[in-house]
Amino acid sequence: MYFRPIQHLKSIRGWLKAMVFFWLTLAFMNQLSAQEQIAPVFKRNHVFVESYLIRHDFSSGLVSLNYARIFGKKAGTELRIGIYPDFNTTFSFPITFTWLIKPQRKHQLEIGLGLVYRLEFSESNIYKDIPAAIFPLMYRYRHKSGLFFRGGVNLIYSWPAIISPSLGLGYLF
Numbered sequence: 001m002y003f004r005p006i007q008h009l010k011s012i013r014g015w016l017k018a019m020v021f022f023w024l025t026l027a028f029m030n031q032l033s034a035q036e037q038i039a040p041v042f043k044r045n046h047v048f049v050e051s052y053l054i055r056h057d058f059s060s061g062l063v064s065l066n067y068a069r070i071f072g073k074k075a076g077t078e079l080r081i082g083i084y085p086d087f088n089t090t091f092s093f094p095i096t097f098t099w100l101i102k103p104q105r106k107h108q109l110e111i112g113l114g115l116v117y118r119l120e121f122s123e124s125n126i127y128k129d130i131p132a133a134i135f136p137l138m139y140r141y142r143h144k145s146g147l148f149f150r151g152g153v154n155l156i157y158s159w160p161a162i163i164s165p166s167l168g169l170g171y172l173f
Contacts, residue, residue, distance in 0.1 A: 043146060044070040048170020050082070052154070054162060061086035064094060066170075075103040080114070093117045096136055110138040116156065132158030138166075146172045 050064045066082035077099055084092040096114030115131040138152030150168040155161070 043172035044075065046070075046148070046170050046172040048148070048150070048168045050150070050166050050168035053165040053167070061090070061092075064092075066094070066168075068098075070100070070103070076100050078110070078112075080112075084116075089122060090118065090120045092119075094134060096134060098136065098138075100140075106142050106144075108140040108142065110136060110140055110150070110152070112136045112138075116158075130158075132156055138168075142172065148172060 046068050048066050048068070050066060051062060052064070061084050064082045064084035066080055068078050068080040071077045071079065077097070080094070080096045080098060082094045084094060094114060094116045096112045098110045098112030101109035101111070112135065114134045114136070116134050117131050118129040120127040120129075133156070135155040135157070136152065137155075138150045140148055140150040142148040148170050150170070152166065154164045154166055156164055
């Protein structure tokens with residue numbers, strides 16, 4: 001016979017020891033699995049470059065450099081501040097407040113609103129325009145390594161109002 005009868009389970013004391021061991025093991029295993037189910041820690045800061053495929057009147061630059069911070073317990077809101085230079089005379093500063101749909105997943109939807117401030121340097125003068133409203137609608141793919149891709153459209157409401165497609169690449173930290 002390959003299995004020997006367990007000798008210490010013939011007494012009540014042996015059964016009690018076995019039951020205590022069983023329940024402690026079960027409680028310990030449950031605690032380990034509960035720790036795995038805790039929501040992941042969100043990387044709340046990120047930097048990214050964004051290229052506007054149709055440039056608007058605010059700047060003739062190619063890319064904007066951006067920093068964003070995610071807020072809230074569920075990481076569903078984001079504030080972004082950027083600089084969009086044309087490396088000549090004009091600097092634009094987009095500031096947007098964005099809501100993230102399904103922020104815990106890899107595939108996300110961003111819906112936002114914000115303003116774009118523009119400064120133009122000409123000879124010894126600095127010209128400021130009335131801020132333009134910006135309404136981003138973006139898809140974001142977030143990889144577990146921290147890299148993310150975003151693409152979508154920005155409705156820029158100024159004179160004239162345009163829909164500008166854009167692509168971005170960034171890093172979460």
